[in-house]
Amino acid sequence: MGEFDLLARVMDRLPPPGARLRLGPGDDAAVTVPGGATATSVDALVEGVHFRRDRASLRQIGAKALATALSDLAAVGAEPGEAYVVLGVPDDLDEDGCIEALDGIADCAAATGTTLAGGDVSRSPVLSFAITVVGHAPGPEQLVGRGGARPGDVLVLTGAIGGAAAGLLAEELPDSGPRLPEEIAGRLRERLLVPVPRLEAGRALAAAGATAMIDVSDGLGGDAGHLAERSGVGLRIDAEALPLDRGVADLAEAAGREPLRLAVSGGEDYELLATLPAEGLDLAALAAAAGVAVTQVGEAVAGGGVEIRLPGGRLLEPVGFDQLG
Amino acid sequence: MGEFDLLARVMDRLPPPGARLRLGPGDDAAVTVPGGATATSVDALVEGVHFRRDRASLRQIGAKALATALSDLAAVGAEPGEAYVVLGVPDDLDEDGCIEALDGIADCAAATGTTLAGGDVSRSPVLSFAITVVGHAPGPEQLVGRGGARPGDVLVLTGAIGGAAAGLLAEELPDSGPRLPEEIAGRLRERLLVPVPRLEAGRALAAAGATAMIDVSDGLGGDAGHLAERSGVGLRIDAEALPLDRGVADLAEAAGREPLRLAVSGGEDYELLATLPAEGLDLAALAAAAGVAVTQVGEAVAGGGVEIRLPGGRLLEPVGFDQLG
Numbered sequence: 097m098g099e100f101d102l103l104a105r106v107m108d109r110l111p112p113p114g115a116r117l118r119l120g121p122g123d124d125a126a127v128t129v130p131g132g133a134t135a136t137s138v139d140a141l142v143e144g145v146h147f148r149r150d151r152a153s154l155r156q157i158g159a160k161a162l163a164t165a166l167s168d169l170a171a172v173g174a175e176p177g178e179a180y181v182v183l184g185v186p187d188d189l190d191e192d193g194c195i196e197a198l199d200g201i202a203d204c205a206a207a208t209g210t211t212l213a214g215g216d217v218s219r220s221p222v223l224s225f226a227i228t229v230v231g232h233a234p235g236p237e238q239l240v241g242r243g244g245a246r247p248g249d250v251l252v253l254t255g256a257i258g259g260a261a262a263g264l265l266a267e268e269l270p271d272s273g274p275r276l277p278e279e280i281a282g283r284l285r286e287r288l289l290v291p292v293p294r295l296e297a298g299r300a301l302a303a304a305g306a307t308a309m310i311d312v313s314d315g316l317g318g319d320a321g322h323l324a325e326r327s328g329v330g331l332r333i334d335a336e337a338l339p340l341d342r343g344v345a346d347l348a349e350a351a352g353r354e355p356l357r358l359a360v361s362g363g364e365d366y367e368l369l370a371t372l373p374a375e376g377l378d379l380a381a382l383a384a385a386a387g388v389a390v391t392q393v394g395e396a397v398a399g400g401g402v403e404i405r406l407p408g409g410r411l412l413e414p415v416g417f418d419q420l421g
Numbered sequence: 422m423g424e425f426d427l428l429a430r431v432m433d434r435l436p437p438p439g440a441r442l443r444l445g446p447g448d449d450a451a452v453t454v455p456g457g458a459t460a461t462s463v464d465a466l467v468e469g470v471h472f473r474r475d476r477a478s479l480r481q482i483g484a485k486a487l488a489t490a491l492s493d494l495a496a497v498g499a500e501p502g503e504a505y506v507v508l509g510v511p512d513d514l515d516e517d518g519c520i521e522a523l524d525g526i527a528d529c530a531a532a533t534g535t536t537l538a539g540g541d542v543s544r545s546p547v548l549s550f551a552i553t554v555v556g557h558a559p560g561p562e563q564l565v566g567r568g569g570a571r572p573g574d575v576l577v578l579t580g581a582i583g584g585a586a587a588g589l590l591a592e593e594l595p596d597s598g599p600r601l602p603e604e605i606a607g608r609l610r611e612r613l614l615v616p617v618p619r620l621e622a623g624r625a626l627a628a629a630g631a632t633a634m635i636d637v638s639d640g641l642g643g644d645a646g647h648l649a650e651r652s653g654v655g656l657r658i659d660a661e662a663l664p665l666d667r668g669v670a671d672l673a674e675a676a677g678r679e680p681l682r683l684a685v686s687g688g689e690d691y692e693l694l695a696t697l698p699a700e701g702l703d704l705a706a707l708a709a710a711a712g713v714a715v716t717q718v719g720e721a722v723a724g725g726g727v728e729i730r731l732p733g734g735r736l737l738e739p740v741g742f743d744q745l746g
Binding site for chain 1: 444450452454455458469471493496505544554555556635
C-alpha cells in the first residue's frame with residue numbers, strides 16, 4: 097500500500113484546503129504562504145504507550161491524535177493552520193483500517209479548520225502517529241509562551257478537569273463494583289477518548305493579554321509546575337475553586353479516591369491554564385470570547401513551586417500517573 | 422527518561438538557532454517569523470524498514486534521517502530553516518544511545534544551517550524517527566513543484582547516481598567473491614549511509630528557472646515517472662548520458678549486474694532531477710552555482726511515460742527495489 101494511494105483515498109474526504117496552501121500532498125514539500133508568525137508543534141502517539149486499539153475505535157484514535165497535537169497550538173494562542181501526518185502501519189492493519197484512522201484525523205481537521213497538507217506512511221511494528229501542526233498569528237507578540245507569568249498575575253483555568261482521569265478509572269473499575277449512570281460514564285469516557293482542543297479559548301486568552309499559558313496534558317499539578325518553573329514564579333492554587341467535570345466526584349467515591357487529588361493528578365484534560373494581569377480582568381467577557389467557562393483558580397506569587405491549598409490550609413500533593421491506576 | 426532532559430543535553434551541542442526562531446524547545450510550540458513562503462515536508466524512518474542498527478552507527482542513522490528529510494526541501498528549491506524531531510526509543514536504547522543519534526541529527530543540522538526547533542520523545546518497540554523540515558523562500562513563485570515540466574524542456578541531473586545501490590550491493594557480496602579496492606568500497610558505503618542533500622543545487626536550479634524538480638530517492642526510473650505523471654509530459658532519458666558514481670561499474674561487474682540498470686533502479690542517491698527551458702540554458706554556470714555537476718540527461722516530450730534509451734535505441738527497463746538484492 098503506497099503513501100500516495102492512501103492519500104488519494106483520504107483526500108476525497110477532506111474539506112477544501114485553507115487559503116495559505118499553494119502546493120499540497122503529492123509534491124516533495126507542501127508550500128504555504130504564512131502570516132507574520134507561525135507556531136509549530138510535533139507529537140507522537142504510539143500504540144501500547146499512548147493508546148490501545150481494544151479501548152477505542154480507530155476513528156477515535158485518529159481524532160485524538162490530531163486533537164492533542166492541536167492543543168499545543170491552543171496553548172500558545174495560535175490559529176490552527178496545517179497538519180502533517182506520519183502514519184506507522186503494522187502488518188495487522190489493512191488499508192480500510194488506515195482509512196478509518198485517517199478519517200478520524202479528517203473529522204478533527206474539519207471541526208477545527210485545519211488543512212491536512214502532507215504526510216508519510218511507513219510500515220511499523222505497532223500503529224503510530226507523529227503529527228506536526230502549524231498555527232498562525234499576525235506576529236510573534238500575539239503568541240504566548242510559558243515564561244511570562246509575573247507575581248500578582250491571576251491564574252485561570254478553562255472548562256473543567258478530572259474527567260479524563262475519571263474516564264480512565266471507570267474503564268478499570270471491576271464490573272462487580274458500584275456503577276455510574278451510563279450517561280455520566282459515557283461523558284467521562286468521551287472526555288478521555290475524544291478531547292477537544294481549546295483553540296478558541298487560547299486565542300481569547302492571548303488577546304486578553306495572557307502572560308503565560310500551557311495546556312493541561314500531564315495533570316494540573318505537573319503542568320502548573322512547568323509554567324511556574326519557566327516563568328520563575330510560584331503558583332498558589334485554591335483547591336476549592338477548581339472546576340471538576342460532572343461525575344468525577346461520584347466516580348472517585350465509587351473507586352475510593354479523593355476527587356480533588358484525582359483531578360489535579362490525572363492528565364489528558366487538555367484544558368488551558370493561563371496567567372493574566374489582575375488589572376482590568378473581566379472573566380465573564382473572557383469566557384464569552386473563549387466559548388467555554390474560564391475560572392480564576394489562584395495567583396502567581398514571588399518565589400517558586402506550586403501550592404494547591406485545601407480548605408483549612410492543608411496542602412494537596414498531586415500524585416503521579418503511575419499511582420493513579 | 423524525559424523529553425526535556427534529553428533535549429537539554431542535546432541543546433548544549435547545537436549551533437545557535439537561526440534568526441527566525443523566537444521561541445524554541447521547552448514551550449508548547451516553537452514560534453518562528455517566516456519569510457514570504459514556507460515549504461514543509463515530513464519523513465518517517467523506522468528500524469527494520471529503513472535502516473538496521475547493525476549496518477550503521479547511531480550517529481550515521483541520525484544524520485541520514487535529517488539529510489533525507491532535507492532532500493525534499495532541496496527538491497523544491499527552499500532554503501533550509503527549522504527541523505522538528507520525533508524520536509521513538511526502544512527499551513534496548515539507553516540515553517547515551519539517544520544522544521548519539523541526536524548528535525548525528527545535530528551534525529547534519531550544523532552542516533546545512535538548519536535549526537533544531539522542537540521535538541517529542543516517546544517509547545517505541547523499535548528505534549524510529551519522524552522528522553519535519555521547514556524551508557523558506559521569498560515567495561511561493563520561487564519554489565518548484567513536480568508539475569510544471571513542458572515539452573521541449575531540458576532534463577538535467579545533479580551529481581552522479583548508482584552509488585547508494587552499489588553500496589548496498591557491496592554489503593551483500595559474499596566475502597569469498599571479488600573485492601573492490603577499499604577506498605572505492607568505502608565511498609560507496611558512505612554514499613549509502615551519509616547522503617548529502619543537494620540544498621544549494623536545488624536553490625540554483627530554482628533560480629535558473631526550473632519548471633519541475635524531484636529528488637531521486639526511489640530510483641531515477643521511478644522518480645522520473647512521478648515527475649512525468651504530475652507534469653503531464655513524457656521524459657526521454659539518454660542512458661549513455663547518465664553520470665554514474667565511481668566504482669558502480671566495477672561493483673556491478675563483480676556482482677554480475679548491468680551498471681546502468683543498477684543505477685536507474687537503485688534508490689537513495691538523493692540527487693535532483695529537474696526540467697528547465699532549453700532557451701538560454703548555461704549548464705556550466707548552473708553547475709558553478711549548484712556546487713555540483715549538472716548534466717543534461719534527456720528532455721521532456723509531449724505524451725507521457727519515461728523512456729530510458731540505450732545506444733542503438735534499445736529501451737532500458739528499471740527493475741524494482743525488491744529485485745535488486
